[in-house]
Amino acid sequence: MQTMLAGAQALSSPSSTSDEDPADPYLTVLAYFNALRELGGARRIVEDEIREHVASYGDKRQRVLPAGPEFANRQMRQPLELTSRVTTDEVALAKERLGKALTNDGALNDDSIDVALATNMISVGLDISRLGLMLVQGQPKTAAEYIQATSRVGRASGKPGLVVTVLNLHKPRDRTHYEQFRAFHASFYRAVEATSVTPFAPRALDRALAAVIVAAARHYDPALSPSAAVGRLEAHPGIRDTVNAALRRRALNAGVDEASIERAASRAQELFDMWEQVAEAQTATGGTFTYDGSGVERRLLQYPLDRRAETLDPVHQRFVAARSMRDVEYSVFLKTCDPFGRPLQESEQDQ
Known part of the structure; x- marks a missing residue:
């Protein structure tokens, strides 16, 4: 060094x-x-x-x-x-x-x-x-x-x-x-060692599918790539089938069973509907709306641990895109107690 x-x-x-x-x-x-x-x-x-x-x-x-x-x-x-x-x-x-x-x-x-x-x-x-x-x-x-x-x-x-x-x-x-x-x-x-995470598991879909379909749509259709193009999804209906087909191919390559594939495809369609719903609501007043704007209301994608996003509509809160594997769950404090409900440290001192 x-x-x-x-x-x-x-x-x-x-x-x-x-x-x-x-x-x-x-x-x-x-x-x-x-x-x-x-x-x-x-x-x-x-x-x-x-x-x-x-x-x-x-x-x-x-x-x-x-x-x-x-x-x-x-x-x-x-x-x-x-x-x-x-x-x-x-x-x-x-x-x-x-x-x-x-x-x-x-x-x-x-x-x-x-x-x-x-x-x-x-x-x-x-x-x-x-x-x-x-x-x-x-x-x-x-x-x-x-x-x-x-x-x-x-x-x-x-x-x-x-x-x-x-x-x-x-x-x-x-x-x-x-x-x-x-x-x-x-x-x-x-x-590289094989991963222990189950592909296309329900919890994995909850955490990552929204970010995946947004990223895939922007890559597959250049017209949706600019940040300000987030509200143009309705004008490109073909992108739904394109992303859905790619999702199915990826699931088949990973050896996922048919039921899991159908579940993922169904959730993807729901998220596309929600995307259009959120974009329509946010652009109805003529304000700016982007994929990654500065304010939580003015952007589609939200950070996992951003408390400000809790004020958004539940549909809007579904679009979470993690920036780090560290941002997974909120920090919590644990307080150990004895069988009588007293803090463990105090009970040890009493003894």
Whole structure:
């Protein structure tokens, strides 16, 4: 991590005449860990040792090359943590900070991040095009997790991502991946484990079908793709059959039984009817209505945990599109009690 931080700093040119520093995607290190225990130990090292050493790394670690020094000194700030120990509000703020460039008009941006320490919660929902550098500490437990986690960097065109994997000699799984590193990365998609989720289950349809048919309609018919075209579904009746046929093909390929296929097709038709109903109601007064507007009433798709959507018509509330696997259920507090209904801690003290 010291080498990556100091190397990126040497390549940085914040006073560049271009709109942004070309090395900016690599000035923030996104470090991935398989467990909170490993992350906790690494955080101490980052806060104490790395922050101290990287301040003089450019002076002490140099190579004699015609191109000049390969490393530069750097003042590193407190690392950011993206784990289950962080609240949803803090995660949203962290994502916003990760999207900010390290420098602004040649000066250091106070809200920017030098190092972000994360667990598998970043595997989905972290779509920040600025990030370009990741450090993976230990081989993730599944191939699917490895692919998802490492795809968080290099998401922007013209900004290729660099993933550095640090494997542990004493872990047999890490050692196996090291010995077959090139072969595994040339074909790791065929090593993806089968999912345990039942396709087209009733609960899966409740959570995801509305977002799926909206996305499919926008892809199949370019006329429905613009955000303001959400109210034009009625003018394109053929899209219903197109999406329904695609849904049936996908269900057949997944080996779903006929009853489940019919249930999914019936729900899709109901959602198309609801889509038209909501669009007609929202555009009747002449106001703006889009797929993803700023206000809950002015957009079709809603966020899963947005309390403001509870004021909408029940039909409108059906159109939920999750942005992250983390946004699944509301947080709840548990209070343990003894058989007599007293809080468990108090009952233990009485004894």
